[in-house]
Amino acid sequence: MDRVILHVDANAFYASVECLYRPNLRNLPVAVAGSQEDRHGIILTKNQLAKQAGVKTGEAIWEAMQKCPRLVCLPPNYPLYERFSQKMAHILLQYTNLVEAFGLDESWLDVSGPKVTMQEGERIADEIRNRIRDELGITVSVGVSWNKVFAKLGSDLRKPDFTNVISRDNYKEVAWRLPASDLLYVGPSTRKKLATMRILSIGDLANAHTGLLDRKFGKIGGLLKAYALGADITAVHPADYTSAIKSVGNSSTPPHDICDFQDARCLLFLLAESVGARLREIGLRAGCVTVSARSTNLVTRSKQRVLPQATALTRDIAQMALTLMEERFGKDFPYRSMGVSCSHLVPMDTPVQLDFFGDAEQQIRAERLEASIDGLRKRFGHQIIQRGIVLADPAYARVNPKGKHTIHPVSFFVS
Amino acid sequence: MQQYQNPNKIPVIVRADFLLDGRIRPLLLRTASGPAIKVKVKGCCEAPALKAGGQGTRYTCDFGGKELYLFHDDTQWFLEVEDGLFWFVDENGQVIIISNEE
Numbered sequence: 001m002d003r004v005i006l007h008v009d010a011n012a013f014y015a016s017v018e019c020l021y022r023p024n025l026r027n028l029p030v031a032v033a034g035s036q037e038d039r040h041g042i043i044l045t046k047n048q049l050a051k052q053a054g055v056k057t058g059e060a061i062w063e064a065m066q067k068c069p070r071l072v073c074l075p076p077n078y079p080l081y082e083r084f085s086q087k088m089a090h091i092l093l094q095y096t097n098l099v100e101a102f103g104l105d106e107s108w109l110d111v112s113g114p115k116v117t118m119q120e121g122e123r124i125a126d127e128i129r130n131r132i133r134d135e136l137g138i139t140v141s142v143g144v145s146w147n148k149v150f151a152k153l154g155s156d157l158r159k160p161d162f163t164n165v166i167s168r169d170n171y172k173e174v175a176w177r178l179p180a181s182d183l184l185y186v187g188p189s190t191r192k193k194l195a196t197m198r199i200l201s202i203g204d205l206a207n208a209h210t211g212l213l214d215r216k217f218g219k220i221g222g223l224l225k226a227y228a229l230g231a232d233i234t235a236v237h238p239a240d241y242t243s244a245i246k247s248v249g250n251s252s253t254p255p256h257d258i259c260d261f262q263d264a265r266c267l268l269f270l271l272a273e274s275v276g277a278r279l280r281e282i283g284l285r286a287g288c289v290t291v292s293a294r295s296t297n298l299v300t301r302s303k304q305r306v307l308p309q310a311t312a313l314t315r316d317i318a319q320m321a322l323t324l325m326e327e328r329f330g331k332d333f334p335y336r337s338m339g340v341s342c343s344h345l346v347p348m349d350t351p352v353q354l355d356f357f358g359d360a361e362q363q364i365r366a367e368r369l370e371a372s373i374d375g376l377r378k379r380f381g382h383q384i385i386q387r388g389i390v391l392a393d394p395a396y397a398r399v400n401p402k403g404k405h406t407i408h409p410v411s412f413f414v415s
Numbered sequence: 416m417q418q419y420q421n422p423n424k425i426p427v428i429v430r431a432d433f434l435l436d437g438r439i440r441p442l443l444l445r446t447a448s449g450p451a452i453k454v455k456v457k458g459c460c461e462a463p464a465l466k467a468g469g470q471g472t473r474y475t476c477d478f479g480g481k482e483l484y485l486f487h488d489d490t491q492w493f494l495e496v497e498d499g500l501f502w503f504v505d506e507n508g509q510v511i512i513i514s515n516e517e
Binding site: 020137 | 421423460461462463464465466467468469470489
């Protein structure tokens with residue numbers, strides 16, 4: 001018997017929560033946007049009125065204001081959204097423990113059972129929608145299907161506050177007519193490549209030659225075809241499932257462009273501190289460092305290198321990051337943002353092959369020093385102790401990448 | 416943005432019992448400088464406060480035969496009223512007015 005998978009997607013989540021708390025704004029076009037002063041001034045989400053005025057997610061605030069002069073822009077309140085997300089999860093967990101969150105506002109549920117048909121799944125979806133609307137005051141759209149990919153397609157079909165079923169009887173009429181870009185993991189770049197092959201719809205992708213897709217996209221080609229055919233078999237993981245951490249990274253858009261090597265040094269040290277602290281917190285060492293930089297015209301490049309020895313020390317991560325910076329990015333200033341990421345992770349208690357000519361005692365001293373810094377910051381806050389380098393620029397002195405909020409959906413490809 | 420004071424939302428101070436099963440039962444409430452008023456709970460559920468703005472545990476309370484919603488939203492307690500004020504006659508025959516103080 002087929003599985004019955006639901007995908008629950010809150011409609012304009014941040015904007016809906018803000019309008020719930022501010023009744024005076026409900027009849028106005030509202031958007032939640034980042035801070036313009038901190039150069040994060042883009043639209044994160046918008047309500048229905050703003051959407052009708054042409055405001056788009058991801059565009060700059062000034063662009064949105066040109067389209068909609070009456071637009072009310074509110075700053076994000078992530079603690080509130082997290083609280084609402086937990087309340088939503090609490091409702092969903094009353095139907096099954098196989099609830100897999102995909103960000104704050106989306107979740108998959110697996111309600112399969114011996115007597116659970118697609119009709120029963122639709123009934124459960126309607127009940128969930130009504131409960132979330134009545135108990136939380138926000139609306140969700142729910143997709144029902146036999147696999148996660150089509151269930152997610154279903155939740156995007158009609159908004160707000162609808163249940164959409166994509167079953168074996170109707171998937172060719174409903175899903176296959178949609179543009180290929182609607183499919184999970186088909187972004188702008190993949191869409192362009194598919195268009196060169198005259199693959200414009202999900203149906204075209206489903207009927208495409210597997211060998212051609214493999215040659216163009218590698219192993220992801222076959223995967224995309226499987227998604228288009230509804231042959232995705234990935235499981236909905238239980239709510240308490242945690243996947244193995246494969247990398248730890250931090251990127252930041254500082255208050256001003258990174259114009260020279262000194263600016264880059266400050267930021268990379270800050271990022272390396274954050275990444276190092278997080279690695280030490282979760283008891284892992286990293287064997288590879290990746291540095292990425294985004295130019296002012298929003299093109300991102302990266303470079304990585306394996307470390308001679310796995311480490312969680314800020315000084316080692318920062319040193320490698322600066323070396324990569326000099327080699328790869330030293331000539332193309334200014335940059336808008338930079339990132340440092342560590343991968344090839346191993347547990348902290350993994351035996352380490354020491355360097356015969358190295359100074360193991362210095363290594364131990366360095367580890368103790370950084371553990372002390374972590375302890376001070378945990379008790380008294382991040383600003384209690386700072387590296388001298390960041391004091392060169394007051395703008396960096398108040399940046400705390402570790403403390404800043406990051407919300408990323410867990411990758412669909414969990415192991 | 417100028418802080419907006421919703422006239423339909425009256426923050427209150429609440430004295431409550433925290434029960435062994437995790438439920439919270441409000442016993443008394445008052446505004447910042449008003450008298451303490453006994454709370455008679457008729458029912459409770461999770462609900463949004465569509466007029467006052469907010470969401471939380473909604474207690475349907477009886478004040479002198481009139482129903483009013485008391486909300487517990489995270490750390491805040493508030494009453495949801497119409498037109499900025501609520502009045503009722505208590506068991507001693509006194510008129511009690513609850514409103515947003517300036």
